[in-house]
Amino acid sequence: MARASGPIRPESSDDVAAERIRARRNELGLSQQALARATDVSRQTIISMEQGNYAPSVYLALRVAAALDATVEDLWS
Amino acid sequence: MARASGPIRPESSDDVAAERIRARRNELGLSQQALARATDVSRQTIISMEQGNYAPSVYLALRVAAALDATVEDLWS
DNA sequence: AACCGAAGTAAAGATCTCTTGACATGTAAA
DNA sequence: TTTACATGTCAAGAGATCTTTACTTCGGTT
Numbered sequence: 091m092a093r094a095s096g097p098i099r100p101e102s103s104d105d106v107a108a109e110r111i112r113a114r115r116n117e118l119g120l121s122q123q124a125l126a127r128a129t130d131v132s133r134q135t136i137i138s139m140e141q142g143n144y145a146p147s148v149y150l151a152l153r154v155a156a157a158l159d160a161t162v163e164d165l166w167s
Numbered sequence: 168m169a170r171a172s173g174p175i176r177p178e179s180s181d182d183v184a185a186e187r188i189r190a191r192r193n194e195l196g197l198s199q200q201a202l203a204r205a206t207d208v209s210r211q212t213i214i215s216m217e218q219g220n221y222a223p224s225v226y227l228a229l230r231v232a233a234a235l236d237a238t239v240e241d242l243w244s
Numbered sequence: 245a246a247c248c249g250a251a252g253t254a255a256a257g258a259t260c261t262c263t264t265g266a267c268a269t270g271t272a273a274a
Numbered sequence: 275t276t277t278a279c280a281t282g283t284c285a286a287g288a289g290a291t292c293t294t295t296a297c298t299t300c301g302g303t304t
Contacts, residue, residue, distance in 0.1 A: 095293045096259030097174070098208065098227035121280060131175065132263055137282070147242050147261075147291085150175035151225035162239040167226050172263045173289035199249060209293055214252070224261090224291075 099145045107166045108142035114158040114165070115140075127154040176222045184243045185219035191235040191242070192217075206230040 095106070100107075115125055122140070126133045131150065138144045146154070148162070155162045177184075192202055199217070203210045208227065214220045216231070223231070225239070232239045 091207075091257090093293065094259070095257075095291080097224040097261070098230070098258085099224065100226055102191050108241040122282095124282075130287050131168075133281090134264085135262055138262085141282095143259080145224040145226050145291095147174040148225050148228035148239060149177055150262090151228070152239070152243060153175070153243070154183065162225060166229060169288090170263065171289075172261075172287075174261050174291070176290080185287085201249075210251090211294085212292060218252095222290075227291090 097145045097147075100143070103143040104166070105142040108140050108144075110165050111154065111158065114160060118158065120157075125154070125157060128157040141150045174222045174224075177220075180220040181243070182219040185217050185221075187242050188231065188235065189217045191237060195235065197234075202231070202234060205234040 115122070120128070122133055122136045126136045129150065130135075130153070135146075135150075139146060151162050151166060155165055158165070192199070197205070199210050199213045203213045206213075206227065207230070212223075212227075216223060228239050228243060232242055235242070
């Protein structure tokens with residue numbers, strides 16, 4: 091069977107990263123809308139990220155990490 | 168004008184990240200093929216990464232960083 | 245010359261990211 | 275009750291990632 095096409099995704103649903111993002115956002119008292127604006131993406135994108143089973147580009151991941159005052163490894167490791 | 172769709176990409180062509188990846192790979196004496204195997208992606212994907220103007224998923228970025236003994240921030244910051 | 249590994253180019257296709265818009269729900273304040 | 279905000283769902287579409295295959299070129303070795 092051929093390898094799947096499309097972006098490299100987590101082995102299983104990445105609920106861990108999803109929860110870390112949500113938790114950190116709440117710690118900072120940010121709404122999804124606020125985080126969306128801070129990272130310059132749509133609110134839908136933030137919602138998807140907090141649902142897991144979603145593989146953002148490394149550049150979006152860097153923006154989110156910066157907005158949440160964390161590293162990419164902190165959130166997605 | 169509507170925002171562009173598709174994965175979040177670097178503001179300009181990210182030749183810096185591209186070169187850092189290539190440099191680090193050479194330091195470790197790895198061929199593109201070897202890095203491709205280590206990260207479980209096709210050789211084409213490695214080539215594209217080293218050309219810049221390419222936005223890998225955060226999961227692929229983490230694999231590459233790990234294979235090159237670096238952090239995502241080290242390579243793509 | 246013939247061979248081989250490493251790097252590059254090109255093209256087509258599957259799959260996914262990210263967008264917009266519309267709508268639903270719950271909670272808290274006026 | 276009405277208003278506002280935060281969160282969530284659904285769906286369609288543009289644009290990108292990643293795959294495979296095939297072919298080319300270059301440097302080194304036999």
